[in-house]
Amino acid sequence: MNNHDIAIHLQEIASLLEISDASVFRVRAFRRAAEAVEGYPESVVSAAVAQMLTHIEGVGASIAADITSFVERQSSETWDELAQEVPPTLLAVLELRGLGPKKVAAIWRELGVVDVEGLRQAVEQGKVAAMRGFSAKSEEKLKAEIERLGRMQGRTLLWRARAIATSLKRALEALPAVQRVAIAGSTRRWSETVGDLDLLATTSGEPRRIMESFVELEAVGEVLSNGPTKTTVRLRNGMRCDLRVVDDGFWGSALHHFTGSKFHHIELRALAKERGLKISEYGVVDAVTEEFLAGAEEVDVYAALGLPLIPPELREGHGEVSAALAGQLPELVTGKDIRGDLHMHTTASDGTASIEEMARACREKGHEYICISDHSQAVTIANGLTPQRLLAHAEDIRRVDAAIDGIRVFTGCEVDILRDGTLDIPNDVLASLDFVVASIHSGFHMSAQEMTERLLAAIESGVVDAIGHPRGRRLGQREAYEMDFDAILKAALAHDVALEVNASPVRLDLDGVHCRRAVEMGAKLVVSSDAHSVRGLEVLPFGVAMARRGWVTRASVVNALPLAEFCARYDGSRGARTP
DNA sequence: GCCGTTTTCGGCCCGACTGTTTTCAGTCG
Structure with missing residues (x-):
């Protein structure tokens, strides 16, 4: 059981309370607690055992x-x-767009509907349209929603959401009356997965004109709602997208508003209220006189509250407002801080580019150094290297390093951690390399204790520099494996082993919550692309984003070290280093 | 249900759009 499981439980209680018509404040309390648990950097199970839960x-x-x-x-x-009192199967009914707690309660109480299938039948029989508050029109919409839920794809991966949002942004920017366009919402906060897209545009003219052009865009499939300043559409690819249009004078407050998160806003608005202010998309105003005080730029919104700008990645309601108040916001690591990429594959295993091609591409990107880390033999499907092939590959890497100017190319390996915790390549061979990443690619189904011991063995081997994709999750495909993360962090700190922030879009592992715990415990991180091609190198910003969401500063990131310092720590030294 | 350099009781963020209404509740973000 992890924090996410507990958060879901609290969310479900909140939803059932809503259906049972409980106090909105009681509902809110459960939702707030769920969010706090979700973002809690330590194990909530441990906090429960230690009877420390009320500290959250x-x-x-x-x-x-x-x-x-x-x-x-x-x-x-x-x-x-x-x-x-309330059938928990109604939780699935509540997932349908357009049905909130009040309507779900009405359908349940008046028609006896307890699940989506029951609702489908009631809709077929025209029973819903006959109810007060519904009509034939709303019943039709409901019917479409039920069908859509049946073939629902879940949330969209961040990289895809960003790609779609970026092309819409360009299309909007090309419209004549548009002044500025921004991608907002969870996409701007670099949330790992995205539900709906949020776009903001400003205009000097009639917002309605922009809306008219927007719904005509090629990418738009269906218009769901269409007002003068807010339009919601379903794109042809299935995603929902909101566009808000405001006067350019409200750019900052509108951008802030549509970036969220909801919990960040609740905290900020409570603070504003204490100070006799009110915040909305139309600026920070005096609560009494309604006088406009700030809102032209985002930084002005925060300044009006006496706060420094809080970066979007931190706006999750996880303590960033109080940290800002105390002047203790971290100076987050940026893409520019990253000096090298320490996890990538070549044609020697399952990559598509040569050592030299990867090195040149990284030099183009401005990296000072890279490490070539191909798979070891256990990953047969990826043409993993035997010890002999690895030694020969390392010689090839050194030859490229000697021949190329403007970038250092280090020898490495992504060695498999076998089920018993031993490494897939002999220690003396690994010790001859510059930087070794150790990862798990099979045998995921173990008890937490077994998995922890397996990882600890790798960390304590004395020949490993980083643990690759430490939690093993694949978004939408595989949950993280069970383990004692704090125990891993303690060992990593003690043995000077970094934990990877794998930037691959389906991994994003560690995520923000776990990055934050890692740096709190003093562990080091390495932000890596895990690229299998030249194009794969482009994902690094997603790893940086996870680190930023985890409050990580440059000081905690080993590949933010300048080349000379990096060499002093790693270059051929691992064999000599004592664990 | 939670919380307190205004409060241990009395508060708890703010606005747009829809649809069924007849002045606004419900939903959504």
């Missing part, structure tokens, strides 16, 4: 008891009581 902001005695109970027996008093 937003968790009081009552919710703490629910969490403890959930940890112990996969359910809680509150849930059990609610489930007696």
